[in-house]
Amino acid sequence: MSTATLRRRPLVKTILEGATDDLLVIAGLGSSNWDVTEAGDRPLNMPLWGAMGATVAMGLGLAIAQPTKRVLVITGDGDMLMGMGSLATVAAQQPHNLAICVLDNEKFGETGNQATHTSARNQGPTDSGAGADLSVIARGCGIADSATIRGEAEVAQLVADLRRKSGPVFRLVKVMVEKLEFVMPPQDGAHLKDRFRQALLGQA
Ligand SMILES: Cc1ncc(C[n+]2csc(CCOP(=O)(O)OP(=O)(O)O)c2C)c(N)n1
Numbered sequence: 001m002s003t004a005t006l007r008r009r010p011l012v013k014t015i016l017e018g019a020t021d022d023l024l025v026i027a028g029l030g031s032s033n034w035d036v037t038e039a040g041d042r043p044l045n046m047p048l049w050g051a052m053g054a055t056v057a058m059g060l061g062l063a064i065a066q067p068t069k070r071v072l073v074i075t076g077d078g079d080m081l082m083g084m085g086s087l088a089t090v091a092a093q094q095p096h097n098l099a100i101c102v103l104d105n106e107k108f109g110e111t112g113n114q115a116t117h118t119s120a121r122n123q124g125p126t127d128s129g130a131g132a133d134l135s136v137i138a139r140g141c142g143i144a145d146s147a148t149i150r151g152e153a154e155v156a157q158l159v160a161d162l163r164r165k166s167g168p169v170f171r172l173v174k175v176m177v178e179k180l181e182f183v184m185p186p187q188d189g190a191h192l193k194d195r196f197r198q199a200l201l202g203q204a
Contacts, residue, residue, distance in 0.1 A: 002106045002119070004174040006152065011175065012074060013039040015101065015159050023163070024062055024200070028055040028075025030110030031180070032103055036074055038183040043199035046192060047185045053082030056100055060090050063098035063167075066200070070097050072162055077104040077118045077172075080134055090168050091142025099162045099169040102134055105177050113177060138170040146170040 012035040016025065019042065027036035027047040036045055046062075048055055059073035080102045090098065106119035120131025138146040149158050149171055161169050186192055194204035 002174070002177060004105070004150070004176045006150070006155075006173060006175050007178065008035050008103050008105070008175040009038055009178075009180060011155065011173065012036060012103075014155060015072075015074070015162055016040065017159075019044075021199070022069055024066065024069050024071045026055055026059045026062065026071070026073045026075075028052075028073070028079040030076050030079070030108075031105070032075050032079075033185065034180065034183045035103070037185040041185050043195040045185065046196050049187065049189060052079055054086075055079050056083050056086040056090065059098055059100065060086065060093060060095060063095040064093060067095075067097060069200075070099070070163065071095075073098070073100045075100075075102055076109065077102055077106060077116050077134060078108040078110075081117055081132060084134075084137060087138050087141040087143060087170070091138075093168075095168055096166050098167045099165070100138075100171070101158075101162055102170075102172045103175045104134065104172050105175050107177055109177070133172075135170065135172040138172075143168050143170045147172070149173045 016039040025045045027033045029048045029052055033047040055075040056073055059071050063071040104118050106116055107113040117132040120128055121133045135146050135148040198204050
C-alpha cells in the first residue's frame with residue numbers, strides 16, 4: 001500500500017500557478033492530463049491523449065528546439081516506466097531548460113489502478129527491494145539533479161526547482177491514489193498542436 005500523502009490536483013495547480021508564455025508544458029496521458037487541465041487549459045499546454053512512454057521524449061525535443069523557454073513535463077509513473085530509455089537521452093543532452101515531474105501513484109490509474117513496478121519500493125521497513133525507483137534510475141542515467149518528494153514541507157522547493165532551476169531536473173513525487181473527476185482539454189490532437197504552435201511561433 002502506498003503511504004503517500006500529497007494530493008496531485010492542488011499540487012499541480014501550485015506548480016503551474018502564474019504560468020507565463022515562457023513555460024511550455026507537456027502533460028502525459030491519463031491522470032496528469034486531467035490535472036494539468038484543471039489547473040487551467042492554455043495553448044502552451046500540450047496534453048497527450050496517447051503516445052504512452054513518449055512524454056519525456058517530446059519534452060526533450062521541445063527543450064532543445066526552444067532553448068529560451070522553460071519546458072516542464074508532468075506525467076505518471078506508468079508513462080515514465082514505459083519511456084525510461086528517454087531519461088538516458090535527456091542525460092546525454094543535458095538540456096538546461098527541461099524539468100520532469102513524475103506523479104507517482106504507483107498505479108496505472110487511468111486504466112483501473114493496476115499496480116506499477118514502482119509500487120514495491122519505498123515502503124519503509126517492509127520494502128522488499130524489488131521494483132523500480134525512478135529517481136534512482138534517472139540519476140543512474142546521468143541526470144544528477146534527481147530527487148524524490150514526499151511531503152508538503154518540500155513542495156515550495158519542488159515548485160521553485162521545476163520552474164526555475166537549471167536543468168535537467170527530475171523529481172519523482174509520491175502522490176495519493178484518488179478517484180478524481182476527468183477534466184478534459186480539447187480532444188483533437190491536430191487542434192492542440194496547431195494552437196500550441198500558434199501561441200509559440202505565431203503560426204500553425
Ligand atoms: C502503449 C499504450 N499502452 C497502454 C495504454 C493504456 N493506458 C492509458 S493510460 C494508462 C495508465 C497510465 O499510467 P500512469 O502514467 O501511471 O498514469 P496515472 O496513474 O497517473 O493515470 C494506460 C496503461 C496506452 N494508452 N498506450
